[in-house]
Amino acid sequence: MSQHASPTHGNDADHPHGKPHQEMQEVGGISMAYFVVFALLLILLFATVDIAFRTLGPFGPVIAMAIATTKAVLVVLFFMHVKHASKLTWIFAGAGLLWLAILFGLTFGDYMTRSWNDAVPATTHEAQTSPFTGLPNQ
Amino acid sequence: MSSSSLSSTSAPKVPGDPGSADPGQAVHAHANPALAHHFDDLQQQHEAHTLGMWAFLATEIMFFGGLLVAFVVSTTMYPVAFDIAARQLDWQVGTMNTTVLLCSSLSMALAVHFARVANRKMTMLMLLLTVFLGTAFLGVKAYEYSTKWNHHLVPGASYNFEPWQHHPDEAETRLMTRAGVLTANGELNASALPAFQTRTQLFYGYYFTLTGLHAVHMIIGAGVILWLVFRVSKGQCLGDGSNFVEMTGLYWHFVDIVWIYLFPLLYLMDRSS
Helix, strand or coil: CCCCCCCCCHCCCCCCCCCCCCCCCEEEEEEHHHHHHHHHHHHHHHHHHHHHHCCCHHHHHHHHHHHHHHHHHHHHHHHHHHHHCCHHHHHHHHHHHHHHHHHHHHHHHEEEHHHHHCCCCCCCCCHHHHCCCCCCCC | CHHHHHHHHHHCCCCCCCCCCCCCCCHHHHHHHCCCCCCCCHHHHHHHHHHHHHHHHHHHHHHHHHHHHHHHHHHHHHHHHHHHHCCCCCCHHHHHHHHHHHHHHHHHHHHHHHHHHCCCCHHHHHHHHHHHHHHHHHHHHHHHHHHHHHHHCCCCCCCCCCCHHHHCCCHHHHHHHCCCEEEECCEEEHHHHHHHHHHHHHHHHHHHHHHHHHHHHHHHHHHHHHHHHHHHHHHCCCHHHHHHHHHEEEEEEEHHCCCCCCCCHHHHCCCCC
């Protein structure tokens, strides 16, 4: 199971690949995936800056969050090695995401629909332009 | 550095390990100094370390998630006030800092790679590079905080946000008119000022809380990495024992992901004019 140290070398540096689990494909000793992912992260960063200055209306934040999520997925899969991890690790990593989705889903399911019955009229111009018009103003 | 001096310092890698193995000899799996006695083999140990770290990161996701959901709700409630407050943040400095943080994630990933293949020098180099980039990020953050402090944008008694006094551009003027602070003919509307101050202050409350907690996470991460540099310099946490470097990497990348969301949410809300 474990790597056996060479009898002639006590130095740690002399027995490579101490990890028994699978590695990514490597080019020149280092996985090229790291550099590809890094380049993609930089491209996506400049894309998110670029779209912030474009008039996209309500789609601006949606696209910005989609780009952020793409970046996060790249980091999780490659920098954090989840792509090559066990199924159980996927479940653990996904559990945090699931509960976050519940948090956002239920919260916005509430707030975004409060104005539907117009029980509380909006009192200021800002409140009128907000989707949360059913909320108290102050 | 001779191999004999290294092996003499790298003997017990795990506290509590019997330490009976001589690293100079071929070792059986159960006598491997990198393997804690309560695990069957290195693979099981690695799986346990990974799962434990992800369980911790799940709690961190919820920790930041609660703040983020509150911020997004407030943003949607007061879009105009939050928009004009967010425009005071320097998006160019923010973009540069995000680039620095992404670079630190790459160097951390490379540090984990070199620790796995037991390359002591490159592991140390990459860990120190990560700390350097993280410190640069925090330095820029401190500069941004001091700017906000000087502009009275820190929530509290001295908070005073008066963008109409600083030659607002066309977009800012339009936003202030929408917020009711300026009337249609450009006059200041005093009755709308208290609500405007409260709402923009709320934005800066979120800004300092979110970025401050992120910075605290980075300081903790940099401290752990410096401790790793010390361990690695003594030939520890390499090869079979590289799990410690890898788990620190998971934490560092997570903190990077938090910033990946904070940057567009805070700095780039809607810059179109």
